Amino acid sequence: MSEALLRLDGLVAGHRAPVVGPLSFALGRGEVLGLWGGNGSGKSTLLNAIARAARVFAGTIRRAPGLRLSYQEQRPVRLDPMPMTGADLLRAAGLDPRRAPAPLVALLGQRLDRLSGGQYQLLCVWCALGAEVDLVLLDEPTNNLDPGAERSLRALLETARADRAVLLVSHERAFLEAVSTRVLTLEAGGRS
Ligand SMILES: Nc1ncnc2c1ncn2[C@@H]1O[C@H](COP(=O)(O)OP(=O)(O)OP(=O)(O)O)[C@@H](O)[C@H]1O
Numbered sequence: 760m761s762e763a764l765l766r767l768d769g770l771v772a773g774h775r776a777p778v779v780g781p782l783s784f785a786l787g788r789g790e791v792l793g794l795w796g797g798n799g800s801g802k803s804t805l806l807n808a809i810a811r812a813a814r815v816f817a818g819t820i821r822r823a824p825g826l827r828l829s830y831q832e833q834r835p836v837r838l839d840p841m842p843m844t845g846a847d848l849l850r851a852a853g854l855d856p857r858r859a860p861a862p863l864v865a866l867l868g869q870r871l872d873r874l875s876g877g878q879y880q881l882l883c884v885w886c887a888l889g890a891e892v893d894l895v896l897l898d899e900p901t902n903n904l905d906p907g908a909e910r911s912l913r914a915l916l917e918t919a920r921a922d923r924a925v926l927l928v929s930h931e932r933a934f935l936e937a938v939s940t941r942v943l944t945l946e947a948g949g950r951s
């Protein structure tokens with residue numbers, strides 16, 4: 760494995776109380792670590808802890824110096840009241856729409872309030888995946904995606920993963936296994 764971008768050592772994370780861990784793993788460029796586990800097993804909490812949005816109770820999270828991170832959260836905020844297009848959304852996320860991959864091209868000129876849930880989801884996932892970052896956190900990226908859009912997402916992941924590390928939560932086992940280089944299972948009830 761290349762030099763670790765992220766290293767967890769005995770991490771226990773949660774909110775008012777611990778909900779996940781202790782967990783230890785390292786993640787390097789080119790790797791896609793899939794997180795598997797039942798509802799409430801702490802998958803989103805783990806991503807939040809890495810993004811500094813949940814509490815660390817024990818252990819450490821070591822990030823490579825200057826680590827740049829993007830995060831597609833489980834419930835994307837919709838910007839419907841604003842007269843924005845898909846291209847505007849990508850620009851707002853710091854991406855160049857002219858470099859958008861093929862599955863997104865048809866969405867660039869459309870207003871966000873006229874996109875379906877799955878089309879909007881695909882744009883949001885690309886905002887995280889296509890950003891100039893080292894580590895991408897994806898929480899249920901296949902939400903609202905039909906099989907065709909899911910294939911597009913696989914292609915987007917393949918495009919992006921070469922020079923990034925990806926930490927990905929999904930309840931779709933076949934998808935998780937197809938796109939991940941490793942799968943980590945979190946046990947419901949708080950410990951892995
Ligand atoms: N902001 C919060 N404040 C307090 N408790 C929280 C908060 N977010 C999540 N929890 C609790 O932490 C536990 C783990 O939740 P989390 O969302 O991390 O699980 P998950 O594995 O991502 O679940 P799911 O598969 O349902 O999305 C749950 O018991 C949940 O109620």
